[in-house]
Amino acid sequence: MLEQKKHFQLFANCIPVKGASRSIICDLQRNTYRFIPNLLYDILQKLQTHSVAEVKAAYHNEYDQGIDQYLGLLTKSEWGFWTNEPNRFPDISLEWNHPALITNAIIDSDAHSTHDYQKIQKELDLLGCKALEMRTYSPVPPTQLHSILRYFQLSRLQHLTITLPFSDEWSVSEITNLVNQFPRIIQLIFHSAPEDKVCKLPIETHASVLFIQKVIDNKHHCGIVHPIYFSPNLSHFTEAQSNNTCLNRKISIDEKGNIKNCPSMPKSYGNHKEISLLNALQKTSFKDSWQINKDQIDTCKDCEFRYICTDCRAYIQNPQNIFSKPKKCHYNPYSAQWESNSKENLQKNTPPSN
Ligand code: SF4
Incomplete structure (x- = not known):
């Protein structure tokens, strides 16, 4: 049962990423992701510093039922948990390094x-x-x-x-x-x-x-x-x-x-x-x-997949602009649609699955 005086937190390895029209939560431990609406992304951001009751009140209790349903779903699928001591669960460090000149x-x-x-x-x-x-x-x-x-x-x-x-x-x-x-x-x-x-x-x-x-x-x-x-x-x-x-x-x-x-x-x-x-x-x-990271690249910077997608700088939409989108990407983050020829690309380029 959800206790609304408590705080809700995503597990540290479950990190939401906001795109232009939808968001994802990346589960970096189970190597997967799930889609969520941008409104839920905003709510999860607020929940980092406020209790569930405070967040519901901030939306004038308009979304209480939806918030309860989503938080219930995230709890059931082990993406988040309830606590009275949110400060005991700091964010995971997003620093990256590797002890070699070349990986x-x-x-x-x-x-x-x-x-x-x-x-x-x-x-x-x-x-x-x-x-x-x-x-x-x-x-x-x-x-x-x-x-x-x-x-x-x-x-x-x-x-x-x-x-x-x-x-x-x-x-x-x-x-x-x-x-x-x-x-x-x-x-x-x-x-x-x-x-x-x-x-x-x-x-x-x-x-x-x-x-x-x-x-x-x-x-x-x-x-x-x-x-x-x-x-x-x-x-x-x-x-x-x-x-x-x-x-x-x-x-x-x-x-x-x-x-x-x-x-x-x-x-x-x-x-x-x-x-x-x-x-x-x-x-x-x-x-x-x-x-050159995805937050600097045209279109990619608005894409919910930007931290799990592998970039390409060799084939880009505008060769005069090193920050332009990969030419062989057919995803439009503003409509959340893959263009039709991405299916063709998949068939042409995907190795057979097991
Ligand atoms: S290359 Fe395509 S899928 Fe990857 S971040 Fe950019 S827009 Fe998104």
């Missing part, structure tokens, strides 16, 4: 690439990189991939994601062998496959293996914004408060060996065979895009 990297390659993977591995280790995404646009036989990954066997990497073209050489036993030998692999995506499917391996593994029909033959397939890519978790949410959710602490090497913020961005900071990743990182302007 994630991308290496692109094609049939003409001549990357020095041993040098790259040593330099990524020096930077403290823990997540690597490798994307190849031309076929890579299993033996070749094994020899590349061997350089990363004793590295500091924790997560490895690989995207490569499907070929008949990649039988289930070859894939199983690869995943077994390199347990850092968390995802393998075979594009240009005969069908969309999840590949079940005959072993216990945390790696997901996906076959997708879509042909990913160049870097321009990146930058899609869609709810399936939202990350309602503490790390992403806190990083998004003042950093760019794609480019912050990222370093990339394109298929020609150029060191960039992202392979799709035009500016190169030198070829990795001629300059170290650390030296490239220290060049003027390399970090300029790291702090």
Whole structure:
């Protein structure tokens, strides 16, 4: 039963975010979010400093029934609780930091690439990189991939994601062998496959293996914004408060060996065979895009998804304005509608689900 003299509070990991026409509450512990009306967002803000009775009175008791219903729902679904001692439950800190110069990297390659993977591995280790995404646009036989990954066997990497073209050489036993030998692999995506499917391996593994029909033959397939890519978790949410959710602490090497913020961005900071990743990182302007956060980006700043959405600065609506909205986002926060071609994008770009 709701006791109206008490205070209602959301759990510290449940944080409301207001958009132009609706709000969400992000549950950063259960990695999910739910929609709420903006009026409820305003009420929850007032409840941070006032009792429920005071807030109801502030609205001239016009919304008593609705407030009771919503707070009952939030209590039942364990998003909030009642207390007489609200000061004992401070907000969670939204500061973000990470004890490494680089957290994630991308290496692109094609049939003409001549990357020095041993040098790259040593330099990524020096930077403290823990997540690597490798994307190849031309076929890579299993033996070749094994020899590349061997350089990363004793590295500091924790997560490895690989995207490569499907070929008949990649039988289930070859894939199983690869995943077994390199347990850092968390995802393998075979594009240009005969069908969309999840590949079940005959072993216990945390790696997901996906076959997708879509042909990913160049870097321009990146930058899609869609709810399936939202990350309602503490790390992403806190990083998004003042950093760019794609480019912050990222370093990339394109298929020609150029060191960039992202392979799709035009500016190169030198070829990795001629300059170290650390030296490239220290060049003027390399970090300029790291702090472009969603509160500074046109339209995104009014979007309820702004702290769980992954940004893109390579494909933007107005290339003359670095603060313009990602070009491949079809969400309109003012109408709360996804434009119709977002469904098409989803079908074209979504890996099959389990
Ligand atoms: S409008 Fe911006 S924040 Fe909202 S979903 Fe699109 S890219 Fe993400």
